[in-house]
Each structure stands twice: as structure tokens, then as C-alpha cells.
Amino acid sequence: MTHIISEDIIQQYERDGAVCIRGAVSKAHATDLLGRIDMLISGRDDRWTTDRTGGFSDRHLWPEFPWIYEFCANTELPAIAGRLMQSSFARLFFDHIFIRDAGTAHATPWHQDRPYWPFQGRQIASVWVALAPCKAASSGLRFIRGSHAWGKTFQPVGFGEKSPSASFLGSNGSFEPMPDFDAETDRYEILSWDMQAGDAIVFGAETVHGAASNTGSAERRAAISIRYVGDDARWDPRPGTDPIVTQDKVSTQPGDAPRDDTWFPEVWHAAA
Ligand SMILES: O=C(O)CCC(=O)C(=O)O
Secondary structure, eight states: OOOOOOHHHHHHHHHHSEEEETTSSOHHHHHHHHHHHHHHHTTTTOOSSOBOTTEEEEEOOTTTOHHHHHHHHSSSHHHHHHHHHTOSEEEEEEEEEEEEOTTOOOOEEEEOSGGGSSEEOSOEEEEEEESSOBOGGGTOEEEETTGGGSOOOBOOOOOSSSSGGGGOOSOSSOOBOOOOTTTOTTTSOEEEOOBOTTOEEEEETTSOEEEOOSTTOSSOEEEEEEEEEOTTOEEOOOTTSOTTSOTTTOSOOTTSOOOOTTTSOEEEEOOO
């Protein structure tokens, strides 16, 4: 199925900083991916960053696992991201798997992604694909509507799990303290969606988002979040950013567009 990203959806993305695209991939494709991830979790293809406390989290697997690259590159996901970013292309940055078992107390704190990453620019988007049903009460992703447009950068925080994110909280920019969004519900509008496997939320790297724990649910919450960069993204490997891809690996120089096809392959191009 080809997804028509209408002008209305683009406007919604621009206004809110996040949109839900139903059936971005088929349920069968999402379920198949989760099955393969489960084999990886069970140790057949073990890796270093794996965090198995109440679930599983790992990232930047596409260079190693062709089936993850195929999901990130050869589905409609990069086209959806590229159109919503209103970019002429989408390059793949990294994939990030987030699985939270039923009953897990671990939550995702409110944060923006861009302060963690070695990029500047507004055409940077994540496509968070549900690999199993979820909603806000079962750790579905939540967004502060319109926060991408505030022109604010909030202090990155640790995710409290055995992932590299815990070690790069350093100051790599000028940050404001994160408001207590949960305490001020009358001031901020929180967006969330009830999702089925294959549904996706696309959100910008400046949009504040987080997820509650999965304590009140009997469902395992599973998602893959795929990061794409577009026209105005510029490589900015400042100290203190997440070392997912580092300067020693890439041909791209600081301040340049990420044209390194090995580390940032172009996975979609707008029709001429
Ligand atoms: O799935 C989660 O809990 C976190 C997702 C997230 O923060 C992201 O995709 O940027």
C-alpha cells in the first residue's frame, strides 16, 4: 500500500510536532520483525548494549543485521519521513529498539532527541513503529503538542538503563530545565495514540516526548524507532553527544550535510 502523505497530515506534523500514520507497515511485517528481534534477544545474535531489565533496548543495529536495514530502508517508512520533513531526501541515521515487558516500572523520561545527537537542523525525524499493540497507559509514546516550535532546548537526562545514553549527559549546549509536564496538565497538551502493530508515529527531533511505565498492563510494549535526516541536517559531533556514529568513522566534516553513504545511506529521494 502506498501512503498518501496529504497536505493536511504535513500541516498536522508542522503544527503538533508528531503525527500517527496508521498501517505504515503491514501488521504481518511488524510482527515478523518482532519475531526476529526476539531471536536476537534470546541470544542467537547477542550484542553489547543490550539491556534486558524488564525488556530490551538496543540501537544502531542496521549496519550489522540486513533484516533491520531492509525494514528501515526498503519499506515506505523513509518516504513517509521524507515527505513529512518536506525534504528532498531521507538518509538513515540509526534504528533504536524499545521493548518494555508487561509490569515493568521503567519509564521513558520527557526529553527531546536532538540535544543527544550529533546533528543540527529541523529536518530530522523519528518514525516510531509499534511492533505490538499499545496505548499511553501501557507505555505508548506521549508528546507535548507543539513543543518542537518553542525554540527551547531542554537538559538531556539519563534513561536509567544500561545504555550509552546514561554516560553522555554532559553539557553539549545551552539547556533549560525540563518543565514538570505531568504536574501542569492544564498548561500543556499531551498527545498519544492507541496503536496496533504496524502503526507509526513520526515526530521531529525537537518534540518533547516520553512514555509511562508498563506496570498497569498485561501487554508487552515493543517498538522500533528509526531516525532519518533530511535537507537541512548538518553534522555536529560536539562533545557530549551520543557516540552512535563518531567523527573518526565518517567522511562528513562538522557543519557539512551528511553525505557519507556508508554511515548515512540515502534511503529515499523525492520524485523529480
Ligand atoms: O519507546 C520509548 O520508550 C522511547 C522512544 C524514544 O524516546 C524515541 O524514539 O526517541
